[in-house]
Amino acid sequence: MSLTIKLHVTTSHSHSHRLNHLTKFTSYSPNIRSKSIYHSDPLVSIVYNTKPRMHSPSQPVVHQAPAIKSSLIEPDGGELVNLVVPESERASRVSEAQALPKVSLNKIDLEWVHVISEGWASPLKGFMREDEYLQSLHFNSLRTKDGSVVNMSLPIVLAIDDETKERIGSSTNVGLVGPNRDLIAILRSIEIYKHNKEERIARTWGTTVSGLPYVEETITNAGNWLIGGDLEVLEPIKYNDGLDHYRLSPQQLREEFDSRKADAVFAFQLRNPVHNGHALLMNDTRRSLIEMGYKNPILLLHPLGGFTKVDDVPLDVRMEQHSKVLEDGILDPKTTIVAIFPSPMHYAGPTEVQWHAKARINAGANFYIVGRDPAGMGHPTENRDLYDPDHGKKVLSMAPGLEKLNILPFRVAAYDTVHKKMAFFDPSRANKNEFLFISGTKMRNYAKTGENPPEGFMSSGGWKVLVNYYQSLQTEEY
Amino acid sequence: MSLTIKLHVTTSHSHSHRLNHLTKFTSYSPNIRSKSIYHSDPLVSIVYNTKPRMHSPSQPVVHQAPAIKSSLIEPDGGELVNLVVPESERASRVSEAQALPKVSLNKIDLEWVHVISEGWASPLKGFMREDEYLQSLHFNSLRTKDGSVVNMSLPIVLAIDDETKERIGSSTNVGLVGPNRDLIAILRSIEIYKHNKEERIARTWGTTVSGLPYVEETITNAGNWLIGGDLEVLEPIKYNDGLDHYRLSPQQLREEFDSRKADAVFAFQLRNPVHNGHALLMNDTRRSLIEMGYKNPILLLHPLGGFTKVDDVPLDVRMEQHSKVLEDGILDPKTTIVAIFPSPMHYAGPTEVQWHAKARINAGANFYIVGRDPAGMGHPTENRDLYDPDHGKKVLSMAPGLEKLNILPFRVAAYDTVHKKMAFFDPSRANKNEFLFISGTKMRNYAKTGENPPEGFMSSGGWKVLVNYYQSLQTEEY
Numbered sequence: 010m011s012l013t014i015k016l017h018v019t020t021s022h023s024h025s026h027r028l029n030h031l032t033k034f035t036s037y038s039p040n041i042r043s044k045s046i047y048h049s050d051p052l053v054s055i056v057y058n059t060k061p062r063m064h065s066p067s068q069p070v071v072h073q074a075p076a077i078k079s080s081l082i083e084p085d086g087g088e089l090v091n092l093v094v095p096e097s098e099r100a101s102r103v104s105e106a107q108a109l110p111k112v113s114l115n116k117i118d119l120e121w122v123h124v125i126s127e128g129w130a131s132p133l134k135g136f137m138r139e140d141e142y143l144q145s146l147h148f149n150s151l152r153t154k155d156g157s158v159v160n161m162s163l164p165i166v167l168a169i170d171d172e173t174k175e176r177i178g179s180s181t182n183v184g185l186v187g188p189n190r191d192l193i194a195i196l197r198s199i200e201i202y203k204h205n206k207e208e209r210i211a212r213t214w215g216t217t218v219s220g221l222p223y224v225e226e227t228i229t230n231a232g233n234w235l236i237g238g239d240l241e242v243l244e245p246i247k248y249n250d251g252l253d254h255y256r257l258s259p260q261q262l263r264e265e266f267d268s269r270k271a272d273a274v275f276a277f278q279l280r281n282p283v284h285n286g287h288a289l290l291m292n293d294t295r296r297s298l299i300e301m302g303y304k305n306p307i308l309l310l311h312p313l314g315g316f317t318k319v320d321d322v323p324l325d326v327r328m329e330q331h332s333k334v335l336e337d338g339i340l341d342p343k344t345t346i347v348a349i350f351p352s353p354m355h356y357a358g359p360t361e362v363q364w365h366a367k368a369r370i371n372a373g374a375n376f377y378i379v380g381r382d383p384a385g386m387g388h389p390t391e392n393r394d395l396y397d398p399d400h401g402k403k404v405l406s407m408a409p410g411l412e413k414l415n416i417l418p419f420r421v422a423a424y425d426t427v428h429k430k431m432a433f434f435d436p437s438r439a440n441k442n443e444f445l446f447i448s449g450t451k452m453r454n455y456a457k458t459g460e461n462p463p464e465g466f467m468s469s470g471g472w473k474v475l476v477n478y479y480q481s482l483q484t485e486e487y
Numbered sequence: 488m489s490l491t492i493k494l495h496v497t498t499s500h501s502h503s504h505r506l507n508h509l510t511k512f513t514s515y516s517p518n519i520r521s522k523s524i525y526h527s528d529p530l531v532s533i534v535y536n537t538k539p540r541m542h543s544p545s546q547p548v549v550h551q552a553p554a555i556k557s558s559l560i561e562p563d564g565g566e567l568v569n570l571v572v573p574e575s576e577r578a579s580r581v582s583e584a585q586a587l588p589k590v591s592l593n594k595i596d597l598e599w600v601h602v603i604s605e606g607w608a609s610p611l612k613g614f615m616r617e618d619e620y621l622q623s624l625h626f627n628s629l630r631t632k633d634g635s636v637v638n639m640s641l642p643i644v645l646a647i648d649d650e651t652k653e654r655i656g657s658s659t660n661v662g663l664v665g666p667n668r669d670l671i672a673i674l675r676s677i678e679i680y681k682h683n684k685e686e687r688i689a690r691t692w693g694t695t696v697s698g699l700p701y702v703e704e705t706i707t708n709a710g711n712w713l714i715g716g717d718l719e720v721l722e723p724i725k726y727n728d729g730l731d732h733y734r735l736s737p738q739q740l741r742e743e744f745d746s747r748k749a750d751a752v753f754a755f756q757l758r759n760p761v762h763n764g765h766a767l768l769m770n771d772t773r774r775s776l777i778e779m780g781y782k783n784p785i786l787l788l789h790p791l792g793g794f795t796k797v798d799d800v801p802l803d804v805r806m807e808q809h810s811k812v813l814e815d816g817i818l819d820p821k822t823t824i825v826a827i828f829p830s831p832m833h834y835a836g837p838t839e840v841q842w843h844a845k846a847r848i849n850a851g852a853n854f855y856i857v858g859r860d861p862a863g864m865g866h867p868t869e870n871r872d873l874y875d876p877d878h879g880k881k882v883l884s885m886a887p888g889l890e891k892l893n894i895l896p897f898r899v900a901a902y903d904t905v906h907k908k909m910a911f912f913d914p915s916r917a918n919k920n921e922f923l924f925i926s927g928t929k930m931r932n933y934a935k936t937g938e939n940p941p942e943g944f945m946s947s948g949g950w951k952v953l954v955n956y957y958q959s960l961q962t963e964e965y
Contacts, residue, residue, distance in 0.1 A: 143878065144885050146693075147640075147837065149625055152885065162625075203875060208693035215624075215686035217695045359625065397681060400621065407622050407630065409887065 080267050081274055082375040082413060085159040086132025089259055089371060092240045093126055102243055106184040106195050110177045112169055112236065113186050114193060117227045120315040120353045121165055122185065122194055123246035127258040129352065129368040132159060136167040138237035139202040146212045149363060150409040160410030162363035163355060164213065167196075168204050170232030177201070183236070192243060199238035204231065214357050215396070220389025222318035223355045246351075252328055256314065257348040263373040265346055271307035273298050275376035275417065276369040278383070280313045280321055280354060281449065282330045282475055284467045286422030286431040288339045293433075294378060294417060295344065308345045309374050313365075315353030318386070324349070326478045333470030356386045358396030359404035366411055376415045379405050423447075430465040457483060558744050559752055560853040560891060563637040564610025567737055567849060570718045571604055581721055584662040584673050588655045590647055590714060591664050592671060595705045598793040598831045599643055600663065600672055601724035605736040607830065607846040610637060614645040616715030617680040624690045627841060628887040638888030640841035641833060642691065645674075646682050648710030655679070661714070670721060677716035682709065692835050693874070698867025700796035701833045724829075730806055734792065735826040741851040743824055749785040751776050753895065754852035756843045756861070758791045758799055758832060759927065760808045760953055762945045763909040764900030766817045771911075772856060772895060773822065786823045787852050791843075793831030796864070802827070804956040811948030834864045836874030837882035844889055854893045857883050901925075908943035935961060 084090075094102050114122065124130055132153060137145065142164050144151050149162040167185075169177075177183055177199070185194040206228055211217050214224070247253050257265065266274050275294055279287070291308050298306040310331060314324050322330070328349070335342050352368065355361045361384035366377045382398035383405075389395070402418045405411065424445040425432035434444055447466060455462045456479035462472065562568075572580050592600065602608055610631060615623065620642050622629050627640040645663075647655075655661055655677070663672040684706055689695050692702070725731050735743065744752050753772055757765070769786050776784040788809060792802050800808070806827070813820050830846065833839045839862035844855045860876035861883075867873070880896045883889065901922040903910035912922055925944060933940045934957035940950065 140881065140885065143837075143882055147627055147882055148885070148887055150887070152887075158887070205693075205875065207696075208874075211689035211693045211695060215683075215689045217689060218685075359621075396686075397683065403618065404621055404625055407618065407626070409626055409628070409630075409636070 080263055080373050081271070082370055082373060084128065084131045084259070084371045085367065085410065086153055088131065089263075090128035090131040090134055091126070091260065092128075092134065093242045093245055099243060102195060102241065103192060105182075106192050106243065109182050109184040109195065110180050111184045111186045112167070112173055112177070112196070114167075114188065115227065116188055117223075117316050117353045118167055118185075119187055119193065119246065120351055121167070122240065122242060123351045124315075124368075125165065125240055126194075126242040126246065127260070127351070129259055129350075129371050130161070130165055131259075131371045133161065133165060135196060135240035136237045137165055137235070138200040139235075141237065142166060142202070142235065146209065148409070149360065158410050160363050160367040160408055162360045162367070162408070163357065164209060166204075166209075166235045166237070168228070168231035169201070169234050169236050171234070173232065174201055174234050174236075177236075182238075193246075194240055194242045196236065196238035196240055199236055201234050201236050204233050204235045206231070206233075213355070213360055215360070216388075218389050221356065222386075223316065223353065223357070226316060250325070252314070252325060252349060255328060255347065255349040256351055257346075259368075259372040262309065262346070262348060266307060266373050269305070269307055269346075271305055273303040273306040273376060274309055274374040275306060275378060276309040276311050276366075276372070276374035277378050278311055278313065278350065278365045278369070280317055280327075282322055282327060282452075282467070282471060283310075283334045283339075284431065284447075284452075284471075285339060285465060286424075288334065288468075289422050289431050289433070290378070290380075290419050291340060294376075294419075298376070306344070306376075308340070309369070309372070310340065310345055310347045311350045311369065311372075312347075313354055314349035314351050317354045318356065321354075322475070322478065326474060330471045330474040333474055334468045337468035337470045339468045339471075354384070356384060356395075358383070358385045359400045360384075362401045362405050363408045363411065366405055366408075366414055366416070370411070370414055375413075376417055377405075378417045378419055380419050381421055424463050424466055426463070429463065453479060456480070558741055558851050559749070560848055560851060562606065562609045562737070562849045563845065563888065564631055566609065567741075568606035568609040568612055569604070569738065570606075570612065571720045571723055577721060580673060580719065581670060583660075584670050584721065587660050587662040587673065588658050589662045589664045590645070590651055590655070590674070592645075592666065593705065594666055595701075595794050595831045596645055596663075597665055597671065597724065598829060599645070600718065600720060601829045602793075602846075603643065603718055604672075604720040604724065605738070605829075607737055607828075607849050608639070608643055609737075609849045611639065611643060613674060613718035614715045615643055615713070616678040617713075619715065620644055620680070620713065624687065626887070627838065636888045638841050638845040638886055640838045640845070640886070641835065642687060644682075644687075644713045644715070646706070646709035647679070647712050647714050649712070651710065652679055652712050652714075655714075660716075671724075672718055672720045674714065674716035674718055677714055679712050679714050682711050682713045684709070684711075691833070691838055693838070694866075696867050699834065700864075701794065701831065701835070704794060728803070730792070730803065730827060733806060733825065733827040734829055735824075737846075737850040740787065740824070740826060744785060744851050747783070747785055747824075749783055751781040751784040751854060752787055752852040753784060753854035753856060754787040754789050754844075754847040754850070755856050756789055756791065756828065756847070758795055758805075760800055760805060760930075760945070760949060761788070761812045761818075762925070762930075762949075763817060763943060764902075766812065766946075767900050767909050767911070768856070768897050769818060772854075772897075776854070784822070784854075786818070787847070787850070788818065788823055788825045789828045789847065789850075790825075791832055792827035792829050795832045796834065799832075800953070800956065804952060808949045808952040811952055812946045815946035815948045817946045817949075832862070834862060834873075836860070836863045837878045838862075840879045840883050841886045841889065844883060844886075844892055844894070848889075848892055853891075854895055855883075856895045856897055858897050859899060902941050902944055904941070907941065931957060934958070 125133060125135060141151055145161045145164045149160065150158050151161045152158055181199060182195055182197045183199055184192055185196055187193045207217060210224055210228060214221055277291055295306050295308060312327055312331065331347055334340055335345065362379060365384065369377055379402045382394055382396060383401035385394055385396045387394060406416050421434045422431050423434045424447055425443060426445055427443050447462060456475045459476065603611060603613060619629055623639045623642045628636050629639045630636055659677060660673055660675045661677055662670055663674055665671045685695060688702055688706060692699055755769055773784050773786060790805055790809065809825055812818055813823065840857060843862065847855055857880045860872055860874060861879035863872055863874045865872060884894050899912045900909050901912045901924050903921060904923055905921050925940060934953045937954060
């Protein structure tokens, strides 16, 4: 594998601060299929190692811990944002919030509250005000107070309708209410500005074609106003779907990397099942990093956990599939951390891949693997990819604010029919039909019909999870 | 007038280099109406002062003069780009170009050749290759070799069709041929890449609605490929329309500012006739700059000279109108330079205003006046402005690479019916109907019907030019 490495590795090793966790959780059921096929939980031991990470409720908590500058790479803005109200102040904030005008959050809004509150979007401290929104839309970056630039390619905004705007009136703060009608957060020093949906969509997706999943789910019918402000979350966001233990915050991940004495962390963003081509790549990346002199590179296997389009494999199935891949030894649990990245998916290609990389800086990863057509999808109405498959890695390598991250573009893997395993595609052998590309569609068809994919395509345990899922889906359909 | 001034005034006063002008000109007729009403030429003395600026053909010329770091503000990239082949090498370049595969330029392409060759887009040295195109599209800026960032909000690209691409084959250089079939330039070390028109339009205009003038004129029917490379222009671009003497290059403007001993240059971009509200603003800006301590602020009255939409007033009429405004003493010729900015107009609002400002940095202006809805227009299909009228100045004030430019947002002027003159709009008097807003439509109607606008709206000489133009237009229509 040829690695293109930019040598800007931050090596400061100041100690990280212990996580201050709050233990009363709000309840949410995200978009999880009714019939769960999620049975085992083999990753808990991997994720949590042997040390308990949670404070008991009786322990004192400190609000907005001092700057975390741990480990391998500084968070954007120099300090990891943490917007959860300390327990000691919670009661008074709840009373305050109850008296405020209310704004309703849908499931995706709530995922963004989660993302912002844990500092994935550091230094962003709430839903964007107009100056942040415009910078994001036009420059894919924000200028901070000290004049430095951080990447911010997606507008992280909250839409409200005319009626809500009127109800807010001249109030400077509002309460945010979740899909289950419970109080989630306060948004302070609010600013309400116009939501020009057409412009937002055009500049974010580079198209206004109908059929963009995120747009249809949450923008098309949204209100004509955006409301920005400083966020204070009353309690940590939890989903109670059996997967919350995978939802490590950037602070928790940084601590985990420190406790494992990682000297390099390479993040792999995914929203699909892991096949052996992915595994080959991840293992090969680790080998390359060791060749470069790193002693203990750690893989952050980081599936996206928020909104995905209907034909993507649901999160619970993916988590079970990933766990089987580790059980089967395809990836090494000792050098792998599996955790959920709580962001919703935009399918905005070169614009979104910057967000995926930037958030992993905040989580402490100093290497980021980028593949063909990251965050891409098929064009909704034309028979082509929505984005040029090469643009993602090109844009990522040039993006403002990502200079400190080492970008690892990866070679394409395909099924090698001669050696009967996934291997890096070798163009010199392409004409001999020695490589088989197994698309998502082909994989789904294998799983639906019960036919086995070629030997060595995927760990057998992982494959069974997919077969179960797709066959349960067919049962539901008929 | 309230001026918001960012104090980053560069004050180095290294001597500018004398312009090296080439004297054999190619011939073009840009989009000029057949019946010219352009009669007088009173600005020549203003523009050229008393000193001749042209070298005679016998004088030796030096190619790519050393870095011009004259005056008040550094050109982007530190050096003003000049891509005109020195006369001594012209014959050999022409022979070379004749043997190369040819690419045809339309009128707008040729305007861009003009713009690039004179350094308005410094440090850009040719039509964009893909890495520049992607940075422009996604970040509105380019990172230079030394890591610094320059603004570049519009993709400056050249489209070719499949047939041309095939004809170019594996050639590394091509010849560029103008609309009149004459050889214009060589494009070297070319790169051909996909022209995704939908994405280009969406990211540049923030909409894909039909009816965008620049899009319909030059993108919709353009080829599916873009060709980038390093430009070498065989001779300076001239239009032979009686207005070439107004087309001062950035280098000529910098010399002019130096020769006038300007200690501040404030640029006013316009594509419309100058009324007394504009004049009030420009005079008031000068007064404010003097109050700030500047001794000799010079106004660069800088009408855009390239492509404009059909219902805009044509360039020759505007130049005559501007000259009358100076003749009538509404603006002071001693402290004003009138010149043509050769760029075509995108009507891309907040994205384009950055280009308008950036190009003026290269021309040596260190102050830039920005108004309501700069580079904006009505939405082609909805009854609203295409852009939020406030976004232009907001985006401009935050744009990467424009930090060194002083942005002067201006207050709106309207006709004060009490004092019978254009005045800054005073909201406290708004309810009493003491201000009259005279829109472009209203102004056109006055001119067409021969009715006079309110006294003090525009210099009488300037007004007559417009009446003549609109009435000649009606004559043509019937």
